Amino acid sequence: MTRNAGSSTQENHFGQLLRVMAEKIVIFCRYYVPIIVLLPYRTLQFFYQIKTQVPIEPKHSSSFITDSEIQSEFAHHAPGVAMMNNGSFGCCPASVISALHQWQLKMLRQPSHFLLNELKNRILESRTIIKDLINAEDVDEVSIVDNISTAAAIVLQQTAWAFAEGKFNKGDAVIMFSCTYGAVKNSIEAYFSRAGGSVIEVPFNFPLNSNEEIISEFRKALEREKGNGRRVRLAVIDHVTCVPTVVMPVKQLVKICREEGVEQVFIDAAHAVGSVDVDMQEIGADFYASTLYKWFFCPPVVSFLYCRKSATHSDLHHPIVSHRYGNGLAEESFWVGSRDYSPYLVLPSVMEFVNRFEGGLKGIIKMNHDAVVEMGKMLAEAWGTNLGCPPDMCASMIMVGLPACLGISSDEDATKLRPHLCDKFGVEVRIHYQAPKDGEVGSTTGYVRICHQIYNKVDDYYKLRDAINQLVRDGFTCALEINEA
Numbered sequence: 211m212t213r214n215a216g217s218s219t220q221e222n223h224f225g226q227l228l229r230v231m232a233e234k235i236v237i238f239c240r241y242y243v244p245i246i247v248l249l250p251y252r253t254l255q256f257f258y259q260i261k262t263q264v265p266i267e268p269k270h271s272s273s274f275i276t277d278s279e280i281q282s283e284f285a286h287h288a289p290g291v292a293m294m295n296n297g298s299f300g301c302c303p304a305s306v307i308s309a310l311h312q313w314q315l316k317m318l319r320q321p322s323h324f325l326l327n328e329l330k331n332r333i334l335e336s337r338t339i340i341k342d343l344i345n346a347e348d349v350d351e352v353s354i355v356d357n358i359s360t361a362a363a364i365v366l367q368q369t370a371w372a373f374a375e376g377k378f379n380k381g382d383a384v385i386m387f388s389c390t391y392g393a394v395k396n397s398i399e400a401y402f403s404r405a406g407g408s409v410i411e412v413p414f415n416f417p418l419n420s421n422e423e424i425i426s427e428f429r430k431a432l433e434r435e436k437g438n439g440r441r442v443r444l445a446v447i448d449h450v451t452c453v454p455t456v457v458m459p460v461k462q463l464v465k466i467c468r469e470e471g472v473e474q475v476f477i478d479a480a481h482a483v484g485s486v487d488v489d490m491q492e493i494g495a496d497f498y499a500s501t502l503y504k505w506f507f508c509p510p511v512v513s514f515l516y517c518r519k520s521a522t523h524s525d526l527h528h529p530i531v532s533h534r535y536g537n538g539l540a541e542e543s544f545w546v547g548s549r550d551y552s553p554y555l556v557l558p559s560v561m562e563f564v565n566r567f568e569g570g571l572k573g574i575i576k577m578n579h580d581a582v583v584e585m586g587k588m589l590a591e592a593w594g595t596n597l598g599c600p601p602d603m604c605a606s607m608i609m610v611g612l613p614a615c616l617g618i619s620s621d622e623d624a625t626k627l628r629p630h631l632c633d634k635f636g637v638e639v640r641i642h643y644q645a646p647k648d649g650e651v652g653s654t655t656g657y658v659r660i661c662h663q664i665y666n667k668v669d670d671y672y673k674l675r676d677a678i679n680q681l682v683r684d685g686f687t688c689a690l691e692i693n694e695a
């Protein structure tokens with residue numbers, strides 16, 4: 211009895227034990243298995259999302275980005291402002307901003323691991339995309355830097371050392387056009403002129419009718435200096451000038467440099483990638499720097515410096531010296547101290563964005579060029595003025611003459627008219643004062659630089675047209691109105 215009772219108690223205990231275990235297994239399966247299985251899966255999915263944003267070919271189907279998708283990619287732009295100044299600071303679509311935030315988050319989750327173990331490979335991925343975009347020979351020719359000012363410092367500081375070390379002699383020259391970007395001119399002054407170099411400034415006449423006008427001025431200046439026995443160590447040439455804007459015949463200018471014995475050529479191509487075709491093998495320069503934040507949808511600050519393999523790599527250093535000093539420019543540029551490197555990592559997402567357009571980047575370049583020419587012609591006709599150069603000498607920006615009665619007669623007038631147009635009429639454009647040539651009367655002295663980027667609409671340009679017409683009707687002149695304001 212006792213034994214039976216004992217055995218039934220044991221059975222009861224055993225049954226209870228089984229029940230408890232079964233319940234625990236059910237709880238475990240219901241709550242923990244999903245966590246154990248799904249958490250790593252979701253984590254992998256989150257990070258893999260970033261990793262899989264590798265370049266894809268332009269689409270060939272009806273699934274191209276739609277107008278409304280484009281507008282929502284730029285819904286963060288200030289409402290009510292017609293933005294026709296993409297050339298100054300570019301634009302960044304929402305999908306790329308989101309990728310930027312994902313990278314920032316990924317870095318902040320475990321900064322040491324990310325910055326010490328992962329960053330280098332991610333930057334290499336971006337550099338490889340750039341290498342392919344510009345048809346460079348080797349990825350080691352490509353260094354990612356913040357902006358053109360940094361790239362110019364890298365190229366120019368090696369010239370200062372060359373003077374200091376006796377490789378260059380006092381009076382050796384750098385050649386540049388008068389329209390060279392102000393910040394780059396300052397770099398020439400700070401590194402080259404201060405070290406004992408002289409500057410040959412080639413006149414850049416505007417308006418222009420043909421590439422030949424640019425080429426002949428350049429050749430003339432080089433021949434003259436050669437005749438004087440001057441050694442030209444470096445040429446600094448824009449690919450797309452800022453204001454007045456034109457696309458320079460860089461391939462021909464580099465060829466002339468080679469023929470005339472210029473030692474190195476640096477192309478400031480701030481506006482190039484995303485607005486013109488860029489091919490390093492074709493252009494043949496020693497150094498070539500483009501932003502990717504102006505016309506290639508990257509956030510500020512992403513740019514690159516290409517240094518041809520044959521250029522003197524050993525003397526090229528990033529102006530910020532950090533741990534990677536002496537390991538080659540690309541490596542030095544990958545680590546310039548502790549900072550947020552996320553902007554450098556969005557290149558795969560940018561490629562994905564660009565390839566949502568028919569024809570990919572080439573399609574965007576053509577569409578922007580055609581549109582800016584059409585809008586430029588429309589404005590010139592409405593104001594009774596002219597374009598600053600033939601359409602085939604411009605990319606996604608073009609200069610349009612402004613009515614003479616606005617009285618733009620100094621750089622100051624141009625600088626003040628820009629915010630006036632923005633505040634009063636909600637139009638963002640860049641205004642340029644073009645000084646008349648010696649003895650010239652009646653030439654156009656005021657130009658507007660208009661840009662076209664994928665988010666622009668015809669109405670933006672109508673708004674500009676009407677704003678200028680309104681100023682003319684009101685009898686506005688820069689001298690009176692802006693100075694009084």
Ligand SMILES: Cc1ncc(COP(=O)(O)O)c(C=O)c1O
Nearest residue numbers: 298357358359391451452478480
């Ligand atoms: C010809 C040229 N170079 C350089 C820059 C910009 O330099 P950074 O990227 O250093 O601001 C610009 C900007 O408009 C430019 O037009």
